[in-house]
Amino acid sequence: GQNIDQPTEMTATEGAIVQINCTYQTSGFNGLFWYQQHAGEAPTFLSYNVLDGLEEKGRFSSFLSRSKGYSYLLLKELQMKDSASYLCAVMDSNYQLIWGAGTKLIIKP
């Protein structure tokens, strides 16, 4: 079966760095997405990786290793507004998205 695993909840301190991991087992691979979702709101797109390596976008970076079925989202200089759930999703060989359950990130002052 297809599976996406990510931690349920993480806690970090304002101004610090946090890494959210995602491992996947899917039927084929056409890219991995990270979305941010604040409570009660719609998810918003953060990043897309289809090749191995690190993609940097401001305070957020996303890494992919296809051979290991592994990705992480790195958030630097954490701000209180970064408190949200972070969803990992993989596009399979049929171009369908398989979603993880999300990681709830709690930022403390």
Added chain:
Amino acid sequence: DGGITQSPKYLFRKEGQNVTLSCEQNLNHDAMYWYRQDPGQGLRLIYYSQIVNDFQKGDIAEGYSVSREKKESFPLTVTSAQKNPTAFYLCASSNNPGHSTGELFFGEGSRLTVL
């Protein structure tokens, strides 16, 4: 501004009633999707449509129906046959893969509660 509009934002339904959730997009996207989100679970695909007048069942289509008569509109009907309809429903659209990264653009969501 371009985007996706879902309505209503909140909806209460009595058991045995059908309800229809509206989803409209002005992004000129070909593909549209309906997802259901429950606490502690990933998004689950209900139905999707890649072109007007065509749609496909997702992983949890039972008890739901859709139509795609116009490119801009993809309404979802939650029927009385859906045994556990209380959930947060998300509509999304995208350009088809091959034309872009396939990034999804989401509406604000509709929270349905069955009384």
